[in-house]
Amino acid sequence: MSEAVNETTNQDADEATATSGLIAQFAGPEQLLAASNKVREAGCTNADAYSPFPIHGIDEALGIKRTILPWFVLAAGLSGGFAAGMMQWWMNATDTIELPLIGQGYSFLISGKPQWSLPANIPVIFEVIILSSAFAALFGMFALNGLPKFYNPLMKLEPFRRVTDDGFFLHIQENDPGFNQSKLESLFQESGAVWVDGVPVEEAPGPLPGFLKPVGMVMVCLAMIPPALIAYVRSTPSEATRIDIWTDMDYSEAAKAQEASTLFADGRSNRSQITGTIAFGDLQDDDAYFKGYLPDTAEAVAGSSVSRSVQLTSVVAQEGDTKQDNAQEGDNKQDGDKKADVEAAGSTPAASKPSAGRAPAKPKEPNYIKEFPEQVTIDQEFLNRGQLRFNIYCATCHGQAGKGNGLVSLRAKEINSADWLPPTDLTSVPVMIQPIGKIYDTISNGRRKMAGYKAQIPVKDRWAIAAYVRALQESQNASIKDVPDEQRAILESQK
Amino acid sequence: MASVSISTDTTTVENPAQRNPLVIGTHDYKSVTDKVVAISDREVPFAWYVAFGTSVSMTGMLFALIGYLVVTGVGVWGNNSPVFWGWPIVNFVFWVGIGHAGTLISAILFLFRQDWRTSINRFAEAMTIFAVACAGIFPGVHIGRVWFVYFLAPLPVPRLEMWPNFRSPLLWDVFAVSTYATVSALFWYMGMVPDLATFRDRATTKTKQFLYGVAALGWTGSARHWHRYEKAYMLLAALATPLVLSVHTIVSFDFAVSIVPGWHTTIFPPYFVAGAVFSGFAMVITLMVPARKWFGLGDFVTERHLENICKILLATGSMVGFAYAIEFFIAWYGGNKYEGFAFINRATGPFWWAYFTMVSCNVIAPQFFWIKKVRTTPWMMFVISIFVNIGMWFERFVITVTSLSRDFLPSSWSYFTPTIIDVAMFAASFGLFFTLFLLFCRYLPIVAISEVKGVMPKPTAEATAETSA
Numbered sequence: 001m002s003e004a005v006n007e008t009t010n011q012d013a014d015e016a017t018a019t020s021g022l023i024a025q026f027a028g029p030e031q032l033l034a035a036s037n038k039v040r041e042a043g044c045t046n047a048d049a050y051s052p053f054p055i056h057g058i059d060e061a062l063g064i065k066r067t068i069l070p071w072f073v074l075a076a077g078l079s080g081g082f083a084a085g086m087m088q089w090w091m092n093a094t095d096t097i098e099l100p101l102i103g104q105g106y107s108f109l110i111s112g113k114p115q116w117s118l119p120a121n122i123p124v125i126f127e128v129i130i131l132s133s134a135f136a137a138l139f140g141m142f143a144l145n146g147l148p149k150f151y152n153p154l155m156k157l158e159p160f161r162r163v164t165d166d167g168f169f170l171h172i173q174e175n176d177p178g179f180n181q182s183k184l185e186s187l188f189q190e191s192g193a194v195w196v197d198g199v200p201v202e203e204a205p206g207p208l209p210g211f212l213k214p215v216g217m218v219m220v221c222l223a224m225i226p227p228a229l230i231a232y233v234r235s236t237p238s239e240a241t242r243i244d245i246w247t248d249m250d251y252s253e254a255a256k257a258q259e260a261s262t263l264f265a266d267g268r269s270n271r272s273q274i275t276g277t278i279a280f281g282d283l284q285d286d287d288a289y290f291k292g293y294l295p296d297t298a299e300a301v302a303g304s305s306v307s308r309s310v311q312l313t314s315v316v317a318q319e320g321d322t323k324q325d326n327a328q329e330g331d332n333k334q335d336g337d338k339k340a341d342v343e344a345a346g347s348t349p350a351a352s353k354p355s356a357g358r359a360p361a362k363p364k365e366p367n368y369i370k371e372f373p374e375q376v377t378i379d380q381e382f383l384n385r386g387q388l389r390f391n392i393y394c395a396t397c398h399g400q401a402g403k404g405n406g407l408v409s410l411r412a413k414e415i416n417s418a419d420w421l422p423p424t425d426l427t428s429v430p431v432m433i434q435p436i437g438k439i440y441d442t443i444s445n446g447r448r449k450m451a452g453y454k455a456q457i458p459v460k461d462r463w464a465i466a467a468y469v470r471a472l473q474e475s476q477n478a479s480i481k482d483v484p485d486e487q488r489a490i491l492e493s494q495k
Numbered sequence: 496m497a498s499v500s501i502s503t504d505t506t507t508v509e510n511p512a513q514r515n516p517l518v519i520g521t522h523d524y525k526s527v528t529d530k531v532v533a534i535s536d537r538e539v540p541f542a543w544y545v546a547f548g549t550s551v552s553m554t555g556m557l558f559a560l561i562g563y564l565v566v567t568g569v570g571v572w573g574n575n576s577p578v579f580w581g582w583p584i585v586n587f588v589f590w591v592g593i594g595h596a597g598t599l600i601s602a603i604l605f606l607f608r609q610d611w612r613t614s615i616n617r618f619a620e621a622m623t624i625f626a627v628a629c630a631g632i633f634p635g636v637h638i639g640r641v642w643f644v645y646f647l648a649p650l651p652v653p654r655l656e657m658w659p660n661f662r663s664p665l666l667w668d669v670f671a672v673s674t675y676a677t678v679s680a681l682f683w684y685m686g687m688v689p690d691l692a693t694f695r696d697r698a699t700t701k702t703k704q705f706l707y708g709v710a711a712l713g714w715t716g717s718a719r720h721w722h723r724y725e726k727a728y729m730l731l732a733a734l735a736t737p738l739v740l741s742v743h744t745i746v747s748f749d750f751a752v753s754i755v756p757g758w759h760t761t762i763f764p765p766y767f768v769a770g771a772v773f774s775g776f777a778m779v780i781t782l783m784v785p786a787r788k789w790f791g792l793g794d795f796v797t798e799r800h801l802e803n804i805c806k807i808l809l810a811t812g813s814m815v816g817f818a819y820a821i822e823f824f825i826a827w828y829g830g831n832k833y834e835g836f837a838f839i840n841r842a843t844g845p846f847w848w849a850y851f852t853m854v855s856c857n858v859i860a861p862q863f864f865w866i867k868k869v870r871t872t873p874w875m876m877f878v879i880s881i882f883v884n885i886g887m888w889f890e891r892f893v894i895t896v897t898s899l900s901r902d903f904l905p906s907s908w909s910y911f912t913p914t915i916i917d918v919a920m921f922a923a924s925f926g927l928f929f930t931l932f933l934l935f936c937r938y939l940p941i942v943a944i945s946e947v948k949g950v951m952p953k954p955t956a957e958a959t960a961e962t963s964a
Binding site: 028048049050051052055059064067073087091101102103105108117124128130131133134135137138140142144145147149150151152155162164166246248 | 640643654657666681685692695715727738945
């Protein structure tokens with residue numbers, strides 16, 4: 001049939017000096033088996049037979065001991081299975097046991113199921129047992145056989161090329177205890193050997209080419225660079241952003257205000273608040289704190305939404321009355337009496353003079369709270385804050401003492417502004433008898449011509465301003481007796 | 496060259512006094528080698544190029560479709576509420592099932608000392624490897640973010656900072672199918688080492704000699720090596736047997752571990768395994784009947800071999816038919832109205848046509864093998880095997896889609912239609928399979944030469960004298 005590619009060397013001339021054993025070819029498996037038996041009986045312990053397929057009985061004929069491969073497979077299988085079990089336990093049932101370079105487990109909490117469920121882990125354990133056993137079987141077999149072994153001196157003999165086709169050979173090495181050249185040769189002839197020859201000596205491998213050593217060292221050095229770089233990068237902090245190949249949806253561009261958008265039907269990126277929703281932090285569920293009144297009556301609720309224009313017409317009339325009263329009495333009274341007025345008026349809203357026909361009936365006022373809400377703690381810092389904020393927002397009209405003589409008001413008078421309503425004197429009795437919730441409400445929503453400031457001033461600051469207003473009222477209606485002792489001495493010395 | 500007599504194959508004639516030979520014709524060891532080596536040595540017939548060109552272009556179509564899928568998304572398929580598992584899973588189970596026959600022939604028949612397996616096991620194992628390769632594609636690409644497919648493995652990934660859920664059968668699948676692919680490949684390679692050595696020693700070009708030589712690892716057929724080799728072969732066969740049973744059991748767990756009516760039954764593991772063996776052997780017939788004719792393997796793969804395979808088809812087909820009947824019985828006996836409905840729905844609902852295809856192909860078709868004439872005539876068994884292949888695909892379709900399209904909540908019911916991509920990807924997967932298979936036929940030993948030599952009748956003295964050079 002087709003010729004093998006390599007030329008063969010005829011060893012016959014050299015067999016006396018350059019052989020490492022004898023090889024004989026036989027016609028078929030039975031002959032090989034018989035010869036193998038004879039050879040073993042002749043004392044050869046390391047003989048080997050070669051055939052294209054395994055021959056039954058050849059192991060006993062040659063004295064081949066059972067291989068230990070099954071033990072490798074068992075060991076590999078058991079350790080693989082154990083490792084798979086431990087892996088699953090660590091990965092799914094723990095989250096505090098840390099392994100170096102790998103991290104921690106991640107225990108799943110799934111509807112109260114046990115953390116470590118051995119029955120569920122069995123399929124993977126089983127598969128890993130089989131996988132590790134299979135690897136051990138295959139690679140163990142190769143290792144025990146000394147494969148891959150690409151060089152074999154037997155391959156130099158032409159007839160031996162038939163070993164994978166239909167050749168049956170018997171090979172005894174020189175270092176075999178029972179090796180006796182002439183005896184074996186005659187034994188082979190008796191057994192009907194078709195061909196007998198000496199086996200070439202296994203050549204020692206030649207020296208590696210000289211260039212490999214420096215090239216190899218260079219390659220090793222180069223190969224150390226990537227791990228060194230990785231170690232460096234992982235151990236030093238960096239401000240640069242991580243290189244991220246699959247960003248997926250991790251980073252979404254924020255839309256600029258007024259930017260067009262392709263995602264919405266109206267093409268805008270500006271979205272209004274969805275009806276019926278409240279943003280986090282926007283749920284103002286404490287009316288006393290956020291509104292300054294308790295809506296405990298239906299009229300009170302309705303009254304709270306009364307438009308300021310109606311408030312204007314009704315209370316202008318009321319103001320007018322009280323102002324006249326104050327103007328008449330204020331000059332004559334001592335400062336301290338004003339306080340009595342306040343106390344006398346108590347917590348009731350300013351009484352409306354029943355002036356029939358002069359003004360429409362005053363709408364019912366909401367149930368303003370009379371005490372500061374519990375979220376507010378009045379201390380020096382709070383009052384300082386109130387003072388600061390009052391001076392920023394309120395003093396421009398109401399003046400720094402709250403008298404109504406702020407710069408804007410003075411200017412308005414100066415230019416005789418037609419529609420200017422003078423700011424209320426916050427230290428006057430009508431304001432002093434207002435419940436604190438009403439003052440808060442005025443700051444928030446405005447009163448008559450004053451606009452509401454709730455858009456500019458946060459809730460807590462509004463209460464601070466209201467507290468400061470009370471302080472102003474206290475201070476502008478005080479007598480020398482109310483001054484603390486140290487200060488009084490100073491004041492009296494200045495008289 | 497020994498004369499290969501193409502006389503009438505009488506191996507199917509039963510003779511109680513004497514076993515039929517496993518290799519017919521006047522063969523000796525050399526002619527066996529010649530015959531198998533010639534398949535890859537001879538000038539490549541034009542038909543091979545035609546077939547190879549077709550399958551390569553279909554493989555190209557497969558990769559293009561996968562690219563389209565990955566770039567666009569899983570929406571290109573027909574998977575949608577409520578049928579979230581459609582053709583991809585059906586294809587996956589179909590291909591994995593086909594793969595199991597090869598391992599059964601290699602491993603289980605070896606353990607049963609069925610020597611007739613020797614002429615078909617290499618071929619069947621190759622079919623297994625390539626079928627598992629096709630199978631593995633579908634779960635790999637159906638996950639959506641395919642570039643994160645490594646999340647399936649227990650790797651310490653900095654981005655994920657999580658580990659897989661080992662309680663999930665979908666994860667067991669990852670381990671099972673990977674193990675199955677690996678172990679099958681190892682087993683197949685190990686079996687090929689002696690034959691690759693044969694190819695090495697009969698190589699006609701330096702390149703071939705080098706490549707086969709590297710692959711053969713220096714095998715010389717030493718008895719000491721054979722001893723360990725045979726031990727390893729037996730160990731691998733003993734390992735592959737529970738492996739094949741466990742892998743398709745775990746695949747069945749994808750369905751059985753859920754609570755979907757029609758899926759949640761304990762019959763699934765043995766039912767799936769029997770079905771896998773059934774479909775796999777059908778594919779063996781589909782491939783083997785033409786191959787033995789075109790490659791001239793009629794002396795090694797005798798009609799008796801084919802008849803044995805048909806008997807296995809009959810047995811497993813009957814098991815599958817029995818499983819269908821038992822499923823119905825248990826659905827009624829168990830009293831679970833959802834499960835009962837699931838089965839009535841299979842037969843009478845909108846997918847009744849799929850159900851009846853399945854039943855006629857799987858239950859009725861193999862019953863023809865009771866007839867001796869049918870199971871000993873290659874073209875007849877080929878036709879039936881095609882029917883079985885179709886029927887087994889439909890079985891997985893019926894299981895997957897009917898149960899999902901109508902489960903607990905009627906308001907969620909919907910009809911499933913595949914898209915053109917579904918169909919094209921399935922067809923193209925055959926392209927990949929045949930590409931690999933044609934390469935195997937061209938370059939690798941398609942018959943286990945050493946094993947056949949071990950079981951063939953002893954060559955006569957005259958045949959040996961005739962052929963020894």
